[in-house]
Amino acid sequence: GASFVTLTQDDTLRGCIGSLEARRALRDDVASNARAAARQDPRFPALASTELARTAVEVSVLAPAAPLIYTDEADFYARLRPGVD
Numbered sequence: 001g002a003s004f005v006t007l008t009q010d011d012t013l014r015g016c017i018g019s020l021e022a023r024r025a026l027r028d029d030v031a032s033n034a035r036a037a038a039r040q041d042p043r044f045p046a047l048a049s050t051e052l053a054r055t056a057v058e059v060s061v062l063a064p065a066a067p068l069i070y071t072d073e074a075d076f077y078a079r080l081r082p083g084v085d
Contacts, residue, residue, distance in 0.1 A: 001026025002062040005033040007047065009054050015041040020062070030059055 003026060004018025015037035019029055034057065038047040047055065068085070070076040 001029055003030045003033055004060040004062070005030060005037045006058040006060070007037050008056045008058070009051065014051075014055060015044050015047065017041055018060070018062075021065070022062075026061065034059075 001024075002019040002022045004016060006013070007015040017033045017036040017040065019033060022029070024032075040046075068076070068079060070079055
């Protein structure tokens with residue numbers, strides 16, 4: 001499976017790492033991305049153990065990629081599904 005793990009503190013981004021394509025078991029992908037979001041997001045220092053209690057963890061599981069067929073820019077935007085695509 002492919003997943004993204006997002007860490008936030010007080011609704012502010014604290015780390016986010018993910019995979020766009022499934023290359024390993026979903027369980028392994030989530031675990032790896034969670035560790036990377038906490039320790040390897042280049043935008044932030046590594047998460048300290050003292051931050052854990054105030055850190056929210058969100059896991060997003062991605063569906064397999066599928067082509068989006070459209071005729072023009074207006075059709076493209078009309079076919080997007082907020083919260084899904």
